[in-house]
Amino acid sequence: xxxxxxxxxxxxxxxxxxxxxxxxxxxxxxxxxxxxxxxxxxxxxxxxxxxxxxxxxxxxxxxxxxxxxxxxxxxxxxxxxx
Amino acid sequence: xxxxxxxxxxxxxxxxxxxxxxxxxxxxxxxxxxxxxxxxxxxxxxxxxxxxxxxxxxxxxxxxxxxxxxxxxxxxxxxxxxxxxxxxxxxxxxxxxxxxxxxxxxxxxxxxxxxxxxxxxxxxxxxxxxxxxxxxxxxxxxxxxxxxxxxxxxxxxxxxxxxxxxxxxxxxxxxxxxxxxxxxxxxxxxxxxxxxxxxxxxxxxxxxxxxxxxxxxxxxxxxxxxxxxxxxxxxxxxxxxxxxxxxxxxxxxxxxxxxxxxxxxxxxxxxxxxxxxxxxxxxxxxxxxxxxxxxxxxxxxxxxxxxxxxxxxxxxxxxxxxxxxxxxxxxxxxxxxxxxxxxxxxxxxxxxxxxxxxxxxxxxxxxxxxxxxxxxxxxxxxxxxx
Numbered sequence: 001x002x003x004x005x006x007x008x009x010x011x012x013x014x015x016x017x018x019x020x021x022x023x024x025x026x027x028x029x030x031x032x033x034x035x036x037x038x039x040x041x042x043x044x045x046x047x048x049x050x051x052x053x054x055x056x057x058x059x060x061x062x063x064x065x066x067x068x069x070x071x072x073x074x075x076x077x078x079x080x081x082x
Numbered sequence: 083x084x085x086x087x088x089x090x091x092x093x094x095x096x097x098x099x100x101x102x103x104x105x106x107x108x109x110x111x112x113x114x115x116x117x118x119x120x121x122x123x124x125x126x127x128x129x130x131x132x133x134x135x136x137x138x139x140x141x142x143x144x145x146x147x148x149x150x151x152x153x154x155x156x157x158x159x160x161x162x163x164x165x166x167x168x169x170x171x172x173x174x175x176x177x178x179x180x181x182x183x184x185x186x187x188x189x190x191x192x193x194x195x196x197x198x199x200x201x202x203x204x205x206x207x208x209x210x211x212x213x214x215x216x217x218x219x220x221x222x223x224x225x226x227x228x229x230x231x232x233x234x235x236x237x238x239x240x241x242x243x244x245x246x247x248x249x250x251x252x253x254x255x256x257x258x259x260x261x262x263x264x265x266x267x268x269x270x271x272x273x274x275x276x277x278x279x280x281x282x283x284x285x286x287x288x289x290x291x292x293x294x295x296x297x298x299x300x301x302x303x304x305x306x307x308x309x310x311x312x313x314x315x316x317x318x319x320x321x322x323x324x325x326x327x328x329x330x331x332x333x334x335x336x337x338x339x340x341x342x343x344x345x346x347x348x349x350x351x352x353x354x355x356x357x358x359x360x361x362x363x364x365x366x367x368x369x370x371x372x373x374x375x376x377x378x379x380x381x382x383x384x385x386x387x388x389x390x391x392x393x394x395x396x397x398x399x400x401x402x403x404x405x406x407x408x409x410x411x412x413x414x415x416x417x418x419x420x421x422x423x424x425x426x427x428x429x430x431x432x433x434x435x436x437x438x439x440x441x442x443x444x445x446x447x448x449x450x451x452x453x454x455x456x457x458x459x460x461x462x463x464x465x466x467x468x
Contacts, residue, residue, distance in 0.1 A: 017277045018381065021241050024276065024306050024320065051278055055304045056321045080322050 003062055003074045005035040012070055016044035032079040041070045049073050085115045086186055090167050091193030092121030092149045095375030095389030099191055100157045102397035102466040118158040120165045126152055128459050133248055135219035136226050137259050142216045152464040170345045172369055189370045189400050192354055194339035196244050196376035196384055202335035203239050205310030210330045231268025232328030237275050239307040239332045244376055244384045247421045249333050250290050254424035257297045272325055274305035289441045293423055338377050353379040359412040361396050372396045383417050390463055391416045420452040428452050
């Protein structure tokens with residue numbers, strides 16, 4: 001089962017740090033509370049994406065393992081505390 | 083009817099492709115093929131030279147030469163409005179230039195490079211300097227000449243961009259210059275980078291990070307520039323960090339060519355989806371359209387070296403086809419570039435798709451190699467002798 005999101009990015013075929021940068025770029029246009037998913041086949045994403053999500057103060061809602069080593073990272077943008 | 087090979091772009095990739103192709107064609111075949119470069123600018127720039135302009139190590143006039151002088155006899159160069167391609171029809175295999183003339187092609191090579199898009203970051207145009215154009219490098223030189231101490235923030239506003247090592251190199255050369263001027267103790271240098279290390283390739287990040295630390299340069303990773311506030315001299319990150327500055331030198335956001343985007347062959351940022359090995363444009367595999375250099379979405383550095391090696395593959399592929407042979411050349415992701423680390427030292431990054439670089443310890447030897455490339459670029463690279 002895949003979580004529905006507000007924006008989906010297919011970064012399969014993109015190598016590190018491509019999927020992370022796609023996620024960062026994509027999340028810029030999201031409103032607080034909206035969700036984004038990025039598909040990545042790059043092994044480095046499993047390390048890089050969760051660390052960035054934590055640093056940005058967003059929520060990693062799920063990492064869904066798919067076929068052929070592809071992972072779907074589901075992220076929610078969270079309002080920054082001022 | 084002559085076979086028409088159209089190359090859009092007269093940078094290093096387009097120039098190498100044209101020169102290599104004409105050299106590879108012999109005898110009668112050479113007489114039946116027209117190779118045309120379409121390029122708006124009449125001057126060819128050695129772009130890595132911009133790095134040295136802010137430090138007055140190179141004068142801008144020494145890093146440009148007329149493109150026509152770099153081309154072998156027989157290659158047609160169209161420049162100005164005649165060389166500015168305004169539209170493209172892949173169905174009829176024609177392109178139209180700014181003078182209104184339509185040109186037929188049999189082979190088309192996108193060597194259109196990358197362009198600065200400062201408008202992608204709010205406040206960038208007013209708030210940040212850079213060295214990714216002659217004009218910007220000159221303006222930065224004037225600011226560095228007048229600098230008397232304070233906070234300098236260097237780094238990258240977004241990835242990808244041309245010449246990935248350049249922001250690190252700039253930072254090391256800046257540190258050198260300030261020490262020589264006796265201003266280093268009056269200056270804080272901060273280096274910002276969008277991912278969780280100081281360079282995309284891990285082995286290079288592992289080499290550079292201790293040097294930054296040793297030189298007293300403060301590093302801020304996972305710093306994705308959100309906005310620049312020129313009036314407050316403040317840069318903020320998506321991750322919630324804020325840095326005040328007296329001088330901000332960030333690599334500008336980049337995109338691929340507007341023509342590729344407008345023609346519908348690129349992604350939303352203008353990068354052209356390109357087969358990693360054949361360098362044919364994806365979706366146009368049977369239409370004889372290739373892409374090389376900075377214009378592509380290939381997972382290699384946007385560098386002159388990659389454009390050079392890719393140009394040779396495309397030229398040899400076309401030459402093979404024109405001779406009725408199966409193409410025998412493929413691109414394996416080869417890149418060779420230098421990393422200046424200041425203090426007259428440099429390292430070298432030599433890699434391909436399968437083999438990440440193992441950069442040697444910085445030394446005078448590699449710095450002298452880079453110096454030699456800077457000096458002899460014109461004789462070695464554009465003529466496609468290697």
